[in-house]
Amino acid sequence: MGLQMTEQDIITIARQTIWIIVQTSMPVLVISMIVGLVISLIQTITSIQEQTLTFVPKMLSIFITLMILGSWMINRIVEFITQLWGNFGQYIH
Known part of the structure; x- marks a missing residue:
């Protein structure tokens, strides 16, 4: 008789998957947010209200x-x- 996958195993795998997604996406999201904030501050200070101005710096970052x-x-x-x-062998029955 083989091992059977439990609900707890599924929850653990889902939790690990979500954590890996958060870990690997966070650096890109944070850098993009910081660059967007800096560009917005520069736009506010200089009174330039061009909405497309943030696109190129964000893409480069x-x-x-x-x-x-x-x-x-x-x-x-x-x-x-x-x-x-x-x-994988533990997860199938």
């Missing part, structure tokens, strides 16, 4: 962040997937 932290983000995701696949 996201691109640079992904270049710097992309390997770390991919490694975290790969480690998690490897762990899930390594324990």
Whole structure:
């Protein structure tokens, strides 16, 4: 008789998955938010109210962040997937 996956196992996997998503998306979101805030402050100070002005700096900051932290983000995701696949035998009945 094999092991059977319980509701607690499903909740644990879902919680771990959500945590990995938060960890890997947070750097990009925070940098984008900071750049948007700085550009908004500059627009307020200079009275330039061009809505499209934030697009290019945000895209550049996201691109640079992904270049710097992309390997770390991919490694975290790969480690998690490897762990899930390594324990796959426990999850099926």
